[in-house]
Amino acid sequence: MIKEPLLAPSLLAADFLHLNKAVKLIDESEADWLHMDVMDGRFVPNISFGMMVVEQVGKVLEKPMDVHLMIEEPEKYVTQFAKAGADTITVHYEACPHLHRNIQQIKDLGVKAGVAINPHTPVALLEPVIEDLDLVLVMSVNPGFGGQKFIFETLYKIRQLRQIMQDRNAKALIEVDGGVGLQNAAKIMEAGADVLVAGSSVFGSEDPMETIKKLKSLGNLPVYEV
Ligand SMILES: O=C(CO)[C@H](O)[C@H](O)COP(=O)(O)O
Numbered sequence: 693m694i695k696e697p698l699l700a701p702s703l704l705a706a707d708f709l710h711l712n713k714a715v716k717l718i719d720e721s722e723a724d725w726l727h728m729d730v731m732d733g734r735f736v737p738n739i740s741f742g743m744m745v746v747e748q749v750g751k752v753l754e755k756p757m758d759v760h761l762m763i764e765e766p767e768k769y770v771t772q773f774a775k776a777g778a779d780t781i782t783v784h785y786e787a788c789p790h791l792h793r794n795i796q797q798i799k800d801l802g803v804k805a806g807v808a809i810n811p812h813t814p815v816a817l818l819e820p821v822i823e824d825l826d827l828v829l830v831m832s833v834n835p836g837f838g839g840q841k842f843i844f845e846t847l848y849k850i851r852q853l854r855q856i857m858q859d860r861n862a863k864a865l866i867e868v869d870g871g872v873g874l875q876n877a878a879k880i881m882e883a884g885a886d887v888l889v890a891g892s893s894v895f896g897s898e899d900p901m902e903t904i905k906k907l908k909s910l911g912n913l914p915v916y917e918v
């Protein structure tokens with residue numbers, strides 16, 4: 693039996709003219725967290741929204757806010773994102789030459805600390821910090837855009853990470869982000885994920901509430917080949 697995922701719909705795929713409506717939908721749905729994708733046009737080739745939007749969403753959102761920082765020099769901004777209402781702040785391994793210090797900085801703010809890895813970054817590179825982490829975000833697309841195709845190799849990375857964590861008795865949650873939907877969610881959970889981020893598969897669907905419900909009841913889903 694596949695376990696029920698924690699589900700974090702991504703606001704990136706919502707209608708930006710009606711963000712309030714999207715936030716309410718998440719609060720009223722079976723989703724667990726709201727995922728917020730912050731992009732700076734430097735670390736990734738796209739710009740999304742910054743802390744002013746995160747702050748406004750934080751004022752109305754009742755559920756935990758999961759902030760994914762796709763930015764360079766995140767250490768300059770994490771204090772502001774914590775004040776804006778982030779419950780988890782995830783920085784990219786590739787953007788942090790002083791990763792250990794960055795993780796401690798986030799934890800000292802009283803916020804859960806996550807580290808994201810790009811598709812080409814080996815999971816073994818996280819071993820020295822794995823016990824300090826609340827969350828590991830495994831990117832299953834190249835970061836910067838919603839609506840991309842899930843990279844199949846991610847399944848091996850999830851399995852490897854689960855093994856490393858087991859060997860070290862690490863307690864971080866494994867979050868998978870990019871190209872996740874009803875067609876592959878069960879397979880991703882089976883590989884060892886705990887949290888699924890879903891952007892276009894939720895907000896791009898005809899009935900986002902119903903899609904969230906289906907993703908949450910994964911035990912009933914067939915395991916499709918991805
Ligand atoms: O971090 C991200 C992109 O860099 C997004 O969270 C992710 O792509 C979600 O969108 P979708 O589910 O449409 O792939």
Ligand SMILES: [Fe+2]
Nearest residue numbers: 729760869889
């Ligand atoms: Fe994301």
